[in-house]
Amino acid sequence: MNKFLEKxxxxxxxxxxxxxxxxxxxxxxxxxxxxxxxxFYFLPQQEGLSHAGQTMIGxxxxxxxxxxxxxxxxxxxxxxxxxxxxxxxAMPAADVFSSFGNQAVFFLIGAFIIASAIEKHGxxxxxxxxxxSYFEQSPRVFTLGIMCSCAFLSFIMPEHGVxxxxxxxxxxxxxxxxxxxxxxxxxxxxxxxxxxxCSIGSLGTLIGGARNPLTIGILSDLAPPVNVTFFExxxxxxxxxxxxxxxxxxxxxxxxxxxxxxxxTAKREINKQVSLTGKVQKKELMVLLILLFTIILWIAFSxxxxxxxxxxxxxxxxxxxxxxxxxxKDVEQRVPxxxxxxxxxxxxxxxxxxxxxxxxxxxxxxxxxVSGNIYLVLLIMIxxxxxxxxxxxxxxxxxxxxxxxxxxxxxxxxxxxxxAAMLIALSGxxxxxxxIATPGxxxxxxxxxxxxxDLFRAGSIANLICIAVIFIVALVYWIGxxxx
Amino acid sequence: xxxxxxxxxxxxxISSEFYSKAVLEQGAFLAAKFQxxxxxxxxxxxxxxxxxxxxxxxxxxxxxxxxxxxxIIKEHRHTxxxxxxxxxxxxxxxxxxxxxxxxIKGEFSNVVKTELSTKNYDLVLMGFAKxxxxxxxxxxxxxxxxxxxxxxxxxxxxxxxxxLAPNQKVPTVSIxxxxxxxxxxxxxxxxxxxxxxxxxxxxxxxxxxxxxxxxAKGQRFVQDMEQKGIDARVxxxxxxxxxxxVAEGIGANLVIVGxxxxxxxxxxxxVKSVKRKMAEQCRYSILFLN
Numbered sequence: 001m002n003k004f005l006e007k008x009x010x011x012x013x014x015x016x017x018x019x020x021x022x023x024x025x026x027x028x029x030x031x032x033x034x035x036x037x038x039x040f041y042f043l044p045q046q047e048g049l050s051h052a053g054q055t056m057i058g059x060x061x062x063x064x065x066x067x068x069x070x071x072x073x074x075x076x077x078x079x080x081x082x083x084x085x086x087x088x089x090a091m092p093a094a095d096v097f098s099s100f101g102n103q104a105v106f107f108l109i110g111a112f113i114i115a116s117a118i119e120k121h122g123x124x125x126x127x128x129x130x131x132x133s134y135f136e137q138s139p140r141v142f143t144l145g146i147m148c149s150c151a152f153l154s155f156i157m158p159e160h161g162v163x164x165x166x167x168x169x170x171x172x173x174x175x176x177x178x179x180x181x182x183x184x185x186x187x188x189x190x191x192x193x194x195x196x197x198c199s200i201g202s203l204g205t206l207i208g209g210a211r212n213p214l215t216i217g218i219l220s221d222l223a224p225p226v227n228v229t230f231f232e233x234x235x236x237x238x239x240x241x242x243x244x245x246x247x248x249x250x251x252x253x254x255x256x257x258x259x260x261x262x263x264x265t266a267k268r269e270i271n272k273q274v275s276l277t278g279k280v281q282k283k284e285l286m287v288l289l290i291l292l293f294t295i296i297l298w299i300a301f302s303x304x305x306x307x308x309x310x311x312x313x314x315x316x317x318x319x320x321x322x323x324x325x326x327x328x329k330d331v332e333q334r335v336p337x338x339x340x341x342x343x344x345x346x347x348x349x350x351x352x353x354x355x356x357x358x359x360x361x362x363x364x365x366x367x368x369x370v371s372g373n374i375y376l377v378l379l380i381m382i383x384x385x386x387x388x389x390x391x392x393x394x395x396x397x398x399x400x401x402x403x404x405x406x407x408x409x410x411x412x413x414x415x416x417x418x419x420a421a422m423l424i425a426l427s428g429x430x431x432x433x434x435x436i437a438t439p440g441x442x443x444x445x446x447x448x449x450x451x452x453x454d455l456f457r458a459g460s461i462a463n464l465i466c467i468a469v470i471f472i473v474a475l476v477y478w479i480g481x482x483x484x
Numbered sequence: 485x486x487x488x489x490x491x492x493x494x495x496x497x498i499s500s501e502f503y504s505k506a507v508l509e510q511g512a513f514l515a516a517k518f519q520x521x522x523x524x525x526x527x528x529x530x531x532x533x534x535x536x537x538x539x540x541x542x543x544x545x546x547x548x549x550x551x552x553x554x555x556i557i558k559e560h561r562h563t564x565x566x567x568x569x570x571x572x573x574x575x576x577x578x579x580x581x582x583x584x585x586x587x588i589k590g591e592f593s594n595v596v597k598t599e600l601s602t603k604n605y606d607l608v609l610m611g612f613a614k615x616x617x618x619x620x621x622x623x624x625x626x627x628x629x630x631x632x633x634x635x636x637x638x639x640x641x642x643x644x645x646x647x648l649a650p651n652q653k654v655p656t657v658s659i660x661x662x663x664x665x666x667x668x669x670x671x672x673x674x675x676x677x678x679x680x681x682x683x684x685x686x687x688x689x690x691x692x693x694x695x696x697x698x699x700a701k702g703q704r705f706v707q708d709m710e711q712k713g714i715d716a717r718v719x720x721x722x723x724x725x726x727x728x729x730v731a732e733g734i735g736a737n738l739v740i741v742g743x744x745x746x747x748x749x750x751x752x753x754x755v756k757s758v759k760r761k762m763a764e765q766c767r768y769s770i771l772f773l774n
C-alpha cells in the first residue's frame with residue numbers, strides 16, 4: 001500500500017527559514033559587498049580614473065559578489081545598483097533612471113506577455129510534443145530530438161520556461177520506459193539534452209534569454225549608438241546555435257554511451273501525451289497566429305525608427321488582450337517583474353561604467369599585456385565570460401563583463417563594440433557545468449536523472465566545444481564575412 | 485535477543501537523488517535471515533526542490549515556480565511507484581517479506597530521524613552516492629546501526645576496532661552476524677596515527693597517548709580475539725585509509741565500524757564526519773554500529 005505523505009509542516013518551516021532569515025553566510029557576503037563599495041569610495045583616487053569611476057568599479061565588484069553568492073534576490077541587487085550610483089555621486093539620479101526607460105525593457109515586457117499566452121493555452125506543450133514525434137527512430141535520434149525541440153522553443157519563449165515544460169514530458173517518458181534515475185545513460189543524456197538544448201537555443205533570438213535584450217539595450221545607448229535588429233541578431237547568433245547543437249549532442253553521446261536499443265515505449269508515451277492535449281482550441285490558434293505575426297514584424301520591421309522591437313512586442317501583447325487570449329491576471333501570474341528590475345540594474349551599471357570611464361580604465365589595465373594579440377583577447381573574453389556565467393546568473397555575468405568588453409573595443413584594432421558585445425552575450429548563455437549556473441540546470445537536475453559530477457563532466461566538454469565554436473564563428477563569420 | 489532477532493524492523497530510506505536496487509536485494513537477504521519487516525520510504529529531496537525554486541526566483545513567477553515544483557513532485561511519485569516500489573514488490577513482497585511503503589517530501593536525514601522515532605527500528609539500510617547535494621548527517625546523528633550498501637558478491641566481513649572507539653559492540657555484533665549470515669569474519673584493530681588518543685567505554689576521549697602504548701593495547705585486544713577463534717591483527721595509519729586497505733586485501737563484502745570518534749586528521753586538521761568519509765572511499769558495504 002502506498003501512502004503519499006507530505007510533511008507540510010516540515011517543508012513550510014524549512015522554506016520560511018530559507019526565505020526570511022538571512023543565514024550567517026548571507027550576512028557575511030552582504031557586509032563584504034558593502035565594505036567593497038566603501039573601500040573604493042574612500043580609496044585615494046587612482047591615476048587616470050575619476051572618483052565617480054572608482055566608485056563605479058566598487059559598485060561593479062559589489063554586484064559581482066552579490067550576484068555570485070546571492071544573499072539577496074538578484075533583482076534586489078539590481079535595485080541596489082540603481083540607488084547606489086546617485087547616492088555615492090557616481091551618476092546623477094536622472095541619468096540612472098532614464099537608462100531604465102530603454103526600449104529593450106518594453107521589448108522584454110512584451111515578450112513575457114506573449115510567452116504567458118503561449119503557456120496559458122498549452123501551445124508550447126503541443127509544439128514540443130509535435131517536434132519530439134519527428135525523432136522517434138532510435139534512442140540516439142530521440143535525444144537529438146529533445147535537444148532540437150528545446151532549442152527551437154527557446155527561440156520563441158524564455159529558456160527557463162522551456163526547461164520547466166520539458167521536465168515533466170521527458171520524465172514521464174523515462175518513467176514509462178522504466179529508466180532508473182542516475183543509473184541509465186539514456187536518462188542522463190535525455191535530461192542533459194533538455195538543459196543544454198534550452199541554453200544553446202536561447203542564444204538564437206532576442207527572446208530566449210534576457211541577456212540578449214540587455215546587450216542590444218546597452219549597445220543602443222552607446223555614443224554613437226549601435227542598433228541591432230531582431231533579424232540581425234539571428235543572423236549573428238544562429239550559426240553558433242546550429243553548429244553547437246549537434247557538436248554538444250555528439251559529446252554527450254561519447255560521454256554517456258546510450259545503453260538501450262529501442263524507443264517503442266517512448267513513442268507510445270508521446271502519442272498518449274499528444275492525445276491528452278486534444279484538438280487545437282480557437283484561442284490557442286489565435287495565440288499561434290499572433291505569435292507568428294509578431295515574429296514576422298520583428299524580423300521585417302524592427303529596424304524602422306518608428307516601429308522598433310518594443311513597439312512590435314507591445315503590439316503583439318495588446319492583440320492578445322484584444323482577442324481575449326490573455327487577461328491581466330495572467331500577466332500578474334506569469335510575467336516575472338523581478339527580471340525587469342534585474343535588467344534595470346544591469347543596464348544602469350553598464351551606462352555608469354561607460355560614462356564615468358571606469359570600463360575603459362578597467363579594460364586598459366586587464367588587457368594591457370595582451371592588447372596586441374586579437375586572437376588571445378577574443379579567447380580570453382569568451383573563456384572568462386563562460387567561467388563567470390557558470391558561477392553566477394548569466395544576465396549578471398553579461399552585465400558585469402559587457403561594459404569592460406565595450407570599453408576594450410576602441411583600444412584594440414579589429415575589435416568593434418558589436419563584436420565584443422556578441423562574444424560576451426553569447427558566451428554568457430553557455431552555463432553548462434554547475435547546477436547553480438542557471439535555473440535550467442537546477443530544474444533538470446531536480447529530476448534525479450544525473451548527478452552533479454555528470455553535469456560537471458558533460459558541461460566541461462560542452463563548454464570547451466562552445467568556446468571553440470564561438471571563437472571560430474567570430475573570426476571566420478563575424479569578422480571575415482559580416483565585417484562586424 | 486536471539487541472533488535471529490537482531491534486525492527485526494528494517495528501515496530502507498531511498499532518496500530521490502539516488503536509487504540502487506542493491507539496497508532492496510540486501511534488504512531481501514537480511515529479511516530472510518532475520519525474519520524482518522521492512523519499511524521502505526521514498527524521500528523526495530526538499531533541498532533539490534528548493535534549489536531549483538531559489539535559482540528561478542528572479543526569472544520565473546511564483547505561480548510558474550509552484551507549477552514546476554508540483555510537476556517535479558508528481559514525477560518523483562511516479563518514479564517511486566513505477567520503478568522503486570515495483571522493484572520492491574519483486575524483491576520483497578513476492579518473497580513474502582512484510583513491507584510498508586511511503587513517499588515523503590523532506591530532507592533525507594530529517595525524514596529518517598523522524599521515521600525512527602515512530603517505530604522501534606533495529607537497522608537503517610541505505611545506499612550512498614557521491615555527486616549528490618543531499619548530505620548524510622544521519623550517519624553521525626542516528627543511534628541505531630546503519631548499513632550502507634554497496635554492490636559486491638564476496639562472503640566475508642571485516643570488523644574494525646580502534647583506539648578511537650569503545651570496541652564493545654563491534655566484536656559482539658560481528659560474531660553474531662557472521663554466525664547468522666555464514667560469512668567469514670576478520671578483525672582489525674587500527675591504531676590511528678593521526679589522532680592518538682584512547683576512547684573509553686563511555687565514549688570519552690583521553691589526552692594524547694604515546695603510539696607504542698596504543699599499539700600495545702591493540703595487541704592485547706587482538707590476543708583476546710584470537711583466543712575466541714577470530715582472525716585478528718593490528719595495523720597503524722589513518723582509520724579510513726587503513727580500513728580501506730585491509731578491506732581491499734581480504735575482499736570484504738561488509739565492513740563493520742563502531743562509534744569511532746576521530747576528531748583530527750593530517751597535521752591535526754579537524755575531521756568533520758569520518759563516517760561519511762569512509763562511506764565515500766569504500767567500494768564495500770559498511771555497517772555503522774552507532
